[in-house]
Structures are given as structure tokens and as C-alpha cells.
Amino acid sequence: MCGSTVGGLSTEGIDVSMETVIQGTVTREDGPVAGAYVRLLDHQDEFTAEVQTSATGGFRFFAAPGSWTLRALAGGGALGETGIQADTGINDVDVTVSST
Amino acid sequence: MSRQEVLVDADWAESHLDDPEVVFVEVDEDVYAYDSGHIPGAVRLDWKTELQDQVVRDFVDKESFERLLSAKGISNDDTVVLYGGNNNWFASYAYWYFKLYGHDDVKLLDGGRKKWELDSRKLTQEAADRTPTSYTAKDQDTSIRAFRDEVKDAIGKVNLVDVRSPDEFSGKLLAPAHLPQEQSQRPGHIPTAKNIPWSKAANDDGTFKSDDELKSLYEGAGVDLSNDTIAYCRIGERSAHTWFVLHEILGQPNVRNYDGSWTEWGSLVGAPIEKDV
Numbered sequence: 001m002c003g004s005t006v007g008g009l010s011t012e013g014i015d016v017s018m019e020t021v022i023q024g025t026v027t028r029e030d031g032p033v034a035g036a037y038v039r040l041l042d043h044q045d046e047f048t049a050e051v052q053t054s055a056t057g058g059f060r061f062f063a064a065p066g067s068w069t070l071r072a073l074a075g076g077g078a079l080g081e082t083g084i085q086a087d088t089g090i091n092d093v094d095v096t097v098s099s100t
Numbered sequence: 101m102s103r104q105e106v107l108v109d110a111d112w113a114e115s116h117l118d119d120p121e122v123v124f125v126e127v128d129e130d131v132y133a134y135d136s137g138h139i140p141g142a143v144r145l146d147w148k149t150e151l152q153d154q155v156v157r158d159f160v161d162k163e164s165f166e167r168l169l170s171a172k173g174i175s176n177d178d179t180v181v182l183y184g185g186n187n188n189w190f191a192s193y194a195y196w197y198f199k200l201y202g203h204d205d206v207k208l209l210d211g212g213r214k215k216w217e218l219d220s221r222k223l224t225q226e227a228a229d230r231t232p233t234s235y236t237a238k239d240q241d242t243s244i245r246a247f248r249d250e251v252k253d254a255i256g257k258v259n260l261v262d263v264r265s266p267d268e269f270s271g272k273l274l275a276p277a278h279l280p281q282e283q284s285q286r287p288g289h290i291p292t293a294k295n296i297p298w299s300k301a302a303n304d305d306g307t308f309k310s311d312d313e314l315k316s317l318y319e320g321a322g323v324d325l326s327n328d329t330i331a332y333c334r335i336g337e338r339s340a341h342t343w344f345v346l347h348e349i350l351g352q353p354n355v356r357n358y359d360g361s362w363t364e365w366g367s368l369v370g371a372p373i374e375k376d377v
Contacts, residue, residue, distance in 0.1 A: 048276070
């Protein structure tokens with residue numbers, strides 16, 4: 001299984017103490033954005049994974065400790081980017097998008 | 101092969117939705133994607149339950165593939181247009197699979213589901229209704245499929261292209277980062293492999309980059325395009341994307357996809373592995 005599930009996989013049944021979970025919500029002025037594409041980029045800005053946000057704008061990745069960038073692309077050309085320093089366990093981060 | 105023969109854009113697709121000789125086929129890992137809305141008239145193929153043998157790790161045999169396509173209402177002389185999510189990973193995999201069983205006329209929708217959605221083009225939840233056919237497949241064309249012993253013999257001789265992300269290549273991650281990292285395989289990559297992530301071949305909207313950009317991508321990374329090439333990833337679907345680029349868009353003659361990929365190689369006792377972290 002290499003494909004993505006909308007919103008990211010559930011953590012149900014997964015030992016999150018062994019994982020570096022990076023999760024959050026994509027929002028814009030009027031609230032959460034469903035169906036946005038969120039990319040996880042590594043410390044050299046290289047593509048590592050992509051998921052589409054859930055109905056409530058949620059996304060989730062399973063990464064490794066270190067520095068990451070989240071880049072979101074939504075309908076109407078809306079873009080947003082946020083950096084995060086992740087540790088083992090749950091790391092929460094939100095991404096705000098706006099049209100340029 | 102060339103780009104014009106193997107890729108169609110969304111405008112072409114939209115103008116052929118009612119073409120009786122064109123069948124749109126959606127292939128996703130996320131089984132809910134098709135139900136939430138698909139291109140009008142498109143049928144679904146499930147890469148896991150329909151394209152894989154459910155006991156042995158291998159593809160369904162020729163007879164099962166014939167039964168599957170017959171039931172889906174796909175004929176031998178249909179133009180099959182594949183598309184899907186994940187920047188067409190699984191659609192590329194299905195494309196390679198259709199070629200493996202000898203279907204003549206297969207194309208990919210450039211940008212797949214993502215571009216279609218970002219363009220706000222029409223999606224429907226209405227199930228496709230196609231009349232069953234009598235599909236005939238050919239024997240597997242193993243000139244486009246690599247097996248583990250061939251990969252072992254290829255080390256240092258032919259181009260090995262690892263299309264996973266840099267962190268998977270180095271051994272920092274064991275799976276693409278939308279999946280849990282607890283896996284049974286050993287991390288790393290096959291010795292002499294060049295790391296050219298599949299994502300470098302695609303634009304942000306999921307469409308393929310231009311021929312010139314693609315050629316310089318592989319040559320710039322040290323791939324000798326006059327030599328044979330084997331591409332691999334974790335389970336063979338991202339490498340099918342790269343196989344499509346090299347074999348179908350750029351017309352390289354001898355390119356194979358190693359579908360066993362890292363889930364097989366990283367589990368083999370004694371198989372050589374290089375690790376950078």
C-alpha cells in the first residue's frame with residue numbers, strides 16, 4: 001500500500017509512540033478546506049508524501065524526527081506553507097492558504 | 101512510443117466522454133475516491149483486490165485478467181484511458197499492467213484526478229453501466245517486468261533507478277510518509293542505484309514535465325540513457341510512473357519495472373543494501 005487516504009490514515013491500531021506523526025488542518029479565511037493537497041517536504045525541500053485533506057480539512061503524515069515543510073494547494077490556486085520541527089510522537093501543525 | 105501516443109489531456113478527455121470506443125478507468129489506492137465522484141462513464145479497477153492474486157504475492161493470471169476486463173465491459177479494441185489519484189501512481193501501475201498483458205491502445209490522463217479536480221471539471225457518483233465483453237489477453241510481456249534475480253545481476257551493469265523520496269533512499273524512512281514507518285524490511289537502497297524521485301518528473305498539478313525537462317532530469321542524475329534501466333520503489337507503483345516516463349514518453353527501449361521493489365528487496369536474506377543514515 002503506497003497510496004494516500006483522504007485526510008491521512010487513522011492512528012487507530014498504530015503505536016504512535018514509535019511514530020513521528022505530523023498532523024493538522026488546512027484553513028483559509030472562511031474555515032477549514034476539504035480536498036486540498038498537502039505535501040510533506042524534507043529538509044532539502046524534496047517531496048516526501050502528499051495527502052488530500054478530509055471533509056474537515058484534516059491531514060496526517062508519518063515521518064521521522066527532524067525539520068519538515070508542509071505545502072498546501074487548494075482550489076482556486078490557493079497556496080500556503082508552514083515549517084515544523086518534529087519529534088517522535090504527535091506533532092500538530094496547521095497550514096493557512098490564501099489566493100495570490 | 102511518444103508523448104502524443106500515450107498521454108491525453110483533460111480537454112481531450114472531456115470531448116471524448118461519450119466516445120463509444122474510449123473507456124475511462126479510474127485506479128486509486130483510496131477506494132472511496134471513485135465513490136465520492138468520478139469522471140462520467142468511468143469504471144473502477146481496484147489495484148489490490150482485482151489486479152493482485154489474493155493468496156500468492158503476484159498478479160492475477162491471464163485468464164483472471166480476461167474475466168476481469170470482460171466483466172468491466174472493456175474490449176480488446178477499446179482505447180483505455182487510465183487516471184487516478186496520487187499523481188497517477190496507480191493509474192501508471194495499471195497502464196504498465198495493461199501493457200504487460202498486451203492491451204494495444206492504453207493512455208494516461210495527464211494530471212489524473214488531481215488536475216481534473218483542481219480544474220473543477222465534472223465528477224459524478226452515477227455508476228457506469230457497460231455491457232460485458234469477451235476480452236482476450238496475451239501472455240505476460242516480461243521484457244517490461246524485472247524480477248529479483250535479474251535486479252541482483254543488474255547491480256553495476258545497468259541503470260538502477262530508485263524513485264522513492266530521498267529519505268526512503270537514505271534509509272531514514274521505510275515508507276512514503278503518509279504511511280506508518282514500522283515495517284519489517286531493512287531500510288536503505290540497492291547498491292549503485294541512483295535516487296531520482298518520481299515526483300521530479302511531475303509538475304505540482306500532477307501533469308508530466310516536458311520531454312526536454314525529463315531527459316535532462318535523468319541524464320543530469322547520471323543515468324546513461326543508452327544503457328538498459330530497471331526502476332523500483334516500495335511496491336512498484338511509483339516506479340511504474342517512472343517506467344511510463346522513460347519507456348512510454350521518452351521512448352527508451354529497454355526499461356523494466358521491478359514490482360517486487362523494496363518490500364521484497366529489503367526482506368531478502370543476504371541481499372546487498374547501502375544505507376546513508
